[in-house]
Amino acid sequence: MxxxxxxxxxxxxxxxxxxxxxxxxxxxxxxxxxxxxxxxxxxxxxxxxxxxxxxxxxxxxxxxxxxxxxxxxxxxxxxxxxxxxxxxxxxxxxxxxxxxxxxxxxxxxxxxxxxxxxxxxxxxxxxxxxxxxxxxxxxxxxxxxxxxxxVDMKANSPGQPVREFRDRFLGSTHQTIDIGVVCRLVPELKLEGVLTAVDVVGELGLRWPVRLVITGDGDARDQVAQRAAAANQRAGREVVVLTGELVDPRPAYDAADIMLGMGGSALRALAFGKPLVVQGEQAFWQLLTPDSVDLFLSQGWYGIGNGTGGAERLRAILEPLIMDSALRENLGEYGRQLALRRFxxxxxxxxxxxxxxxxxxxxxxxxxxxxxxxxxxxxxxxxxxxxxxxxxxxxxxxxxxxxxxxxxxxxxxxxxxx
Missing domain, CATH: 3.40.50.2000 (Glycogen Phosphorylase B;)
Incomplete structure (x- = not known):
């Protein structure tokens, strides 16, 4: 044909x-x-x-x-x-x-x-x-x-030039738990969740060595950058990093310890074996687990919340992941096997x-x-x-x-x- x-x-x-x-x-x-x-x-x-x-x-x-x-x-x-x-x-x-x-x-x-x-x-x-x-x-x-x-499981797989990515954007030492977001910074769909993540990780960064790494660009970048600057000032360190848009964002996925995302970005996170927190609209956040997977297989990697409690919901999901490396590893492997089998x-x-x-x-x-x-x-x-x-x-x-x-x-x- x-x-x-x-x-x-x-x-x-x-x-x-x-x-x-x-x-x-x-x-x-x-x-x-x-x-x-x-x-x-x-x-x-x-x-x-x-x-x-x-x-x-x-x-x-x-x-x-x-x-x-x-x-x-x-x-x-x-x-x-x-x-x-x-x-x-x-x-x-x-x-x-x-x-x-x-x-x-x-x-x-x-x-x-x-x-x-x-x-x-x-x-x-x-x-x-x-x-x-x-x-x-x-x-x-x-x-x-x-x-x-x-998802191209061969192209999107562990083994990317993570060291170069970290040297360029994050510093040469990896002493934090990095929470990644790869998305277009636009008002539609994405902005609400990105701003919530900035606030929540900024707060968690006062207690744990965590950092939010946002890869992408768009009309809402200035708004995100302002919120990130405020979070960094409160934390007294760079707890939120904006890398800008990357033609090849695969190192950003591979460098993360936890990923937030929706749609195609969520699926690429699975391909890299990262625990995935699915972002939606109106305060929707949900961790991918064997118990929640059927919801996403039906409606897609997205959701609609009730419009309230988004920050609290995201915080409650992230805290156990931050504290438990074995949980991160198990959920990451579960996601990668799901992507290999189905996507x-x-x-x-x-x-x-x-x-x-x-x-x-x-x-x-x-x-x-x-x-x-x-x-x-x-x-x-x-x-x-x-x-x-x-x-x-x-x-x-x-x-x-x-x-x-x-x-x-x-x-x-x-x-x-x-």
Missing amino acids: KILVYPHAMELGGSQLNAIELAAAVRDLGHQVAIIGEDGPLSRRVEELGLERMAIPAQRRRPSPAVAKQLRALVRQYDIDIIHGYEWPPALDAVAAVFPNERAVAICTIMSMAVAPFLPGNMPLIVGTEALRQHTARKRSGPTYLIEPP SLERAALLQEEIYRSALASRHTSAVRQATVGARSAVLLASHKVRRKVDRMRGTAKSDDMNAVTLAAEAMKEERRP
């Missing part, structure tokens, strides 16, 4: 890194695979994996008629079979590119917990959690598949290959049907953009969580039932 993979961005992030690494794994199964995307930090990863990258403008509308036109030309020029868009803007570009061409098929992967209601209902869709698959499949005519976010890149590539074959086998849809579905999507997309514009004017705009909060809240309700 000839496959063109279109990540939603080329900045560091879980969805786009999954798109690129999974593209390379599918290529290794014997297919021709290329990436289409703007120049960005992940261009280096594309190059390292030996994938061809076709360029698009960084400044563009989302979705972009110009990119859809470019995709259509590429389909004709190279006889492409599959255009695989990650998240909804690339997916809609892909749909526009193949209409009404029945030779190529557009496929969408959503790695967040948010499936846009304006995605074409007959489009093959891949999601990252079983709860989301069930929730979404009830509302769609097309197939909805599950591929849990994969390997090779397993995900085989599943994705089968989805591609199934989509090609059932691709024939009448032009009238395609036009009807496309028109409905266009109307829903226009309504969504108008609502977002009005919300921004009112100052009430929120992240596009769609059904994320509802799903996570439902999962937590189930978890609390006796």
